[in-house]
Amino acid sequence: MSEVTTAEDPRAITRSIKQGNGHPAFNYYYRFVLDNQAEQDFNYNLFPVVLDRNAVPWSLGCLYILTQLEAETTPVMATYQSKADDLAAFKEWLDTQDNPDVLLFHFPKLKLRRPTYRYRGYLKKLIEARELSPTTAKRRMGAVVSFYQWLITNNYFHPEYPPWEETQYQLGFKTTEGREVLKKVVSTDVSIRVAKSEDPYAGTIQDGGKLRPLSGKEQVRILEATVAKGNTECYLIQLFILATGARIQTACTLRLRHFLNQNPEFSKSLTGDEKVYKLKAGPGTGIDTKNNKTGVLQVPCSLYELLRTYALSRRAEVRRSRFMAKQGDHSDPYLFLTQQGTPYYTSKAETLRFNPDFDRHHHKGGQPVRQFLKDHVIPYVRERHNKQFHYRIHDLRASFGMNITELLTAQVQSGAITLNKMRMIVKDLMWHESFATTDLYLNYRSQMDAIYEAVNGYGEQLQRWIDQANKGMAFDE
Structure with a gap:
C-alpha cells in the first residue's frame, strides 16, 4: 500500500508518533504506491502495524498481516493485533542481534545457527526465567513459523537449509454430531510444547x-x-x-x-x-x-x-x-x-x-x-x-x-420434569453446540463434592498414620 520515503519526496506524507511527555514526537515519511482503484480495496480501521525498535514500520511484517487480511471478508482486528504483537516481539529479538537483516534469511547447515532455532532457544530461556508464560512463547513461535512459511511460499527467499524439521501424523476426534474425523497435523521441531496440568480443586x-x-x-x-x-x-x-x-x-x-x-x-x-x-x-x-x-x-x-x-x-x-x-x-x-x-x-x-x-x-x-x-x-x-x-x-x-x-x-x-428435559433446557439456554459441554454443568456439583469427600477421607487416614508415627517412633538418638 505504501512505502517509507524522505521528507524531500513531493508525495511524502508525514506520520508522527508520540514518544511520551517531555519527549519530542518521532516523525517518518511515507507515500502511497497503489492507484486509486486498488487503494479502495485496502481500507481498514485499526490495521495493526508491526514496528521495529526504532518505531519504523517493518515492511515484511506489515505485508504479511495485509496479505492475510486480503483473504478475510469479515476480519476481526483483535486477532490480527495479536499476530502483529507476536511478529513485533520477533523483530525486537532480531534487532538485538548482529546484522539482523542478514540473520533473517540466514539458514546455514548447522541447525542451531538458524534464526528459527535461535529464537526458540531465546523463548525457552525466557520461560525458565519466568519472564514469559509457556503459552505465550508457544503462540509467538507459532507466529514465526507461519511468517516463514509465507515468506517461502511467496518467493521472498529460498533457505539453503530447512528452517525446521516437520513430522506429520493423523489426529482423530469426534465432531459435535458424534462423527469420527481424522485430520492431518504437521508438527515442527521448533514448536514449543506446553504441558497441560489440570487442577481438580480449581472449581472451573x-x-x-x-x-x-x-x-x-x-x-x-x-x-x-x-x-x-x-x-x-x-x-x-x-x-x-x-x-x-x-x-x-x-x-x-x-x-x-x-x-x-x-x-x-x-x-x-x-x-x-x-x-x-x-x-x-x-x-x-x-x-x-x-x-x-x-x-x-x-x-x-x-x-x-x-x-x-x-x-x-x-x-x-x-x-x-x-x-x-x-x-x-x-x-x-x-x-x-x-x-x-x-x-x-x-x-x-x-x-x-x-x-x-x-x-x-x-x-x-x-x-x-x-x-x-x-x-x-x-x-x-x-x-x-x-x-x-x-x-x-x-x-x-x-x-x-x-x-x-x-x-x-x-x-x-420433585418429578416435575425429567433429567433429559433438564439437559435440553440447559443446552438451549447456554447455546451449547454439544451435550458434552452441558453435562459439565450437570455434573459439576457432584464432581466437586466427590473430590473433596475423597480428599477429606484420605486426609483423615493420613492423620491417623501420622499420629501413630508420633506415638510409636523415637526421633532422638
Whole structure:
C-alpha cells in the first residue's frame, strides 16, 4: 500500500508518533504506491502495524498481516493485533542481534545457527526465567513459523537449509454430531510444547475457556460492590449476564431500540412460570454473539422493564448525547455507553465499516468493564468478605449456567420434569453446540463434592498414620 520515503519526496506524507511527555514526537515519511482503484480495496480501521525498535514500520511484517487480511471478508482486528504483537516481539529479538537483516534469511547447515532455532532457544530461556508464560512463547513461535512459511511460499527467499524439521501424523476426534474425523497435523521441531496440568480443586468448567461459577453469596457481593461504587452501567451489564447467560460482547452491544417497545410481548420461561422477553441476538440484530451464532436470549420481564427504565433515563440520555457529538447522528445507538459517551464494546459490523475519521487506536472489547472489576469490585469484596476472592466477567455466564442447573435439579428431584428435559433446557439456554459441554454443568456439583469427600477421607487416614508415627517412633538418638 505504501512505502517509507524522505521528507524531500513531493508525495511524502508525514506520520508522527508520540514518544511520551517531555519527549519530542518521532516523525517518518511515507507515500502511497497503489492507484486509486486498488487503494479502495485496502481500507481498514485499526490495521495493526508491526514496528521495529526504532518505531519504523517493518515492511515484511506489515505485508504479511495485509496479505492475510486480503483473504478475510469479515476480519476481526483483535486477532490480527495479536499476530502483529507476536511478529513485533520477533523483530525486537532480531534487532538485538548482529546484522539482523542478514540473520533473517540466514539458514546455514548447522541447525542451531538458524534464526528459527535461535529464537526458540531465546523463548525457552525466557520461560525458565519466568519472564514469559509457556503459552505465550508457544503462540509467538507459532507466529514465526507461519511468517516463514509465507515468506517461502511467496518467493521472498529460498533457505539453503530447512528452517525446521516437520513430522506429520493423523489426529482423530469426534465432531459435535458424534462423527469420527481424522485430520492431518504437521508438527515442527521448533514448536514449543506446553504441558497441560489440570487442577481438580480449581472449581472451573471448560466452556469457551475455564470458567468459575460463583456461589450465591459471591454473586450477591459483587453486585453489592458495584452498587457501592456507583457504576450503574456495570451493574446492569453484570445483572444481564447473570440473568441470561450472555457473553460480555452480547451484553455490551445491546441497542437502545431493543428496550423502547411500549408493549413488549412476554412469553413463558423455559424454567418456570415467570414471564420472559425473547430477544433475538446474532447477525442482523445489531447484537454481537460468539462465532456469529444466531439465537434467542430469555430476558426476565422484570429485568426488561428495568433496562427500559434505564434506556429512558436522564443518565443514559446524557451519555448518548456525548456519543452523538462524537459519531454524528447514529441510527442505532448502544444501550450502554461510558461516561465519555464511548461504547464498552464496538460491534463487529461497526468495526468492519471503514471510517476515514476514525481516531481510536484500539478496539473497544469490554476493557472499561474489566478494569472496573479489577480496580473497584474485587478490592471491595476482598476487603470486606474474602481476601482471596477473584473472578472474571465471563465467570458470570458459568454462574448463570449453575443457577439454572440447580433450579432444574430441584424440579427433576420433585418429578416435575425429567433429567433429559433438564439437559435440553440447559443446552438451549447456554447455546451449547454439544451435550458434552452441558453435562459439565450437570455434573459439576457432584464432581466437586466427590473430590473433596475423597480428599477429606484420605486426609483423615493420613492423620491417623501420622499420629501413630508420633506415638510409636523415637526421633532422638
